[in-house]
Amino acid sequence: MAALTGLTGCAQSVDPIERLGKKAAARVRPPGPAGQAPYRRWGLTAPLAPAPAHPAARSLAGSPGASLPPVVDHVPTADKVVFLTYDDGAERDPRFVDMVRELRLPVSMFLTDSVVGPGYGHFARLRSVGANIQNHTLDHPALRGLPYAGQRAEICGQQDKLRARFGLRPRLFRPPYGTYDTTTRRAAADCGIAAIVLWRASMGPADLTYTHGSPRLHPGDIIAVAPDGATGPSMRERTTRLLRRVQEQGFTVARLEDYL
Numbered sequence: 001m002a003a004l005t006g007l008t009g010c011a012q013s014v015d016p017i018e019r020l021g022k023k024a025a026a027r028v029r030p031p032g033p034a035g036q037a038p039y040r041r042w043g044l045t046a047p048l049a050p051a052p053a054h055p056a057a058r059s060l061a062g063s064p065g066a067s068l069p070p071v072v073d074h075v076p077t078a079d080k081v082v083f084l085t086y087d088d089g090a091e092r093d094p095r096f097v098d099m100v101r102e103l104r105l106p107v108s109m110f111l112t113d114s115v116v117g118p119g120y121g122h123f124a125r126l127r128s129v130g131a132n133i134q135n136h137t138l139d140h141p142a143l144r145g146l147p148y149a150g151q152r153a154e155i156c157g158q159q160d161k162l163r164a165r166f167g168l169r170p171r172l173f174r175p176p177y178g179t180y181d182t183t184t185r186r187a188a189a190d191c192g193i194a195a196i197v198l199w200r201a202s203m204g205p206a207d208l209t210y211t212h213g214s215p216r217l218h219p220g221d222i223i224a225v226a227p228d229g230a231t232g233p234s235m236r237e238r239t240t241r242l243l244r245r246v247q248e249q250g251f252t253v254a255r256l257e258d259y260l
Contacts, residue, residue: 038102043240046247048103051254052079068185069173072260073198073211075220081254082221082246083108084239085199087136087174089116089123090227091235097122099236101129103243106255110136110174110197113161120165127166132257134172135159135193144179151187159191172197172260195260199224203242205232217249222256 039047055077075083089111100107109123109131116123127133137143137154138161155173163169171194175184178198188196201208201223208223210216217223225238233241246253 042099042103042236042243044243044247048105048243048247049252051081051106051252051258055079055081055254055258067189068182069188069193069195071180071185071196071198073200073222074218075222075256075259077220077259079254080219080251081259082201082217082219082223082251083256083259084223084225084242084253085110085174085197085256086225086227086235088112088140088227089119089136092119092122093235094122094125096235096239097125097129099239100126100131104130105239106130106132106253108132108134108172108197108256110134110172111158111162112136112140112176113138113158115140124166132255133162133166133168134170134174134197135162135191136174137176140176142177142179143175143184144181146183148183148187151184152190155184155187155193156191159193171195172257174198197222197256197260202226203238203245205238206241208242208245217246217251219251220259 037047039045084106085108087110089109099105107126109126111123111133123131123133135155135158138157139154141150141154143151143154159169169192171192173188173191173193173195174197180196185196199211200213200221201210201217203223203225205226208217223242225235225242232238243253
C-alpha cells in the first residue's frame with residue numbers, strides 16, 4: 001500500500017474546482033444546506049470527538065542512539081484513538097480535500113513517486129489543510145530481499161523528491177505491501193527514517209479487516225485505508241464508513257505524528 005508539489009508550485013496552484021466556476025463547483029462539492037454541520041455533510045451522525053491535546057504516549061521512534069527504526073502497526077497508548085493512513089497517491093479527489101478540511105481530519109499520506117506522477121499539487125492542497133506527507137518509495141517495489149543499494153535508492157530517492165516538493169524529509173516510512181527485512185531497516189535509518197509504519201487494521205470496500213488479534217479496534221491502532229481498485233467505493237466513501245466504525249467502537253482519530 002504507499003508528496004508533493006514544490007512550495008513555489010503549491011503557492012501558484014489553483015484549485016481545479018474553482019476553475020470550473022461557481023455553478024460547476026456546486027455540483028462537485030458535498031451536497032446539503034449551507035448551514036448544515038460538517039459531520040452531517042460527510043455522512044456522520046455525530047461529530048468526531050477531539051483527540052487528546054497532550055497524548056498519553058509519545059515518541060516510540062527516533063530515540064537517541066537507536067541503531068534501527070522500530071516497525072510498528074500500533075502505538076502503545078491508553079488514549080481511545082486510532083490513526084488513519086493512506087497509501088500510494090493514485091486517488092486525487094478534490095472533495096477529499098474538502099472532507100479533511102471540514103472535519104479537521106488528521107490523516108497521513110504515504111506517497112509513491114511513480115504513482116503520484118504529475119499529481120503532487122493535489123497533495124500540496126491536502127497538506128495545506130492539515131494532512132501529513134510520508135514516504136512510500138519511488139517505484140513501489142517489494143523491498144524484502146533486495147540489496148541494500150536498491151532499497152536505499154528507493155527510500156532516500158523519495159525522501160529527496162518530497163524535500164524538493166515540500167521542503168521536508170519525512171520521518172515515517174511504509175514499505176510497499178508491508179514487506180521488509182533488516183536491510184530495509186538499515187536503509188531507512190540511513191535515509192533519516194524514524195519509524196517503519198505498518199497497520200493492524202485495513203479498511204476495504206466494505207469493512208475493517210485485521211492483521212492479527214481480536215477483530216475490533218484497540219487504542220493506538222494504525223489503520224490503512226486500502227487503495228481503490230477503480231471499481232469500489234471512493235476514498236471519501238471508504239473514509240466515511242471507517243469513521244462510522246471508529247465512532248461505533250468508541251474511538252476518535254488522532255494525528256499519528258503526535259504519537260511517533
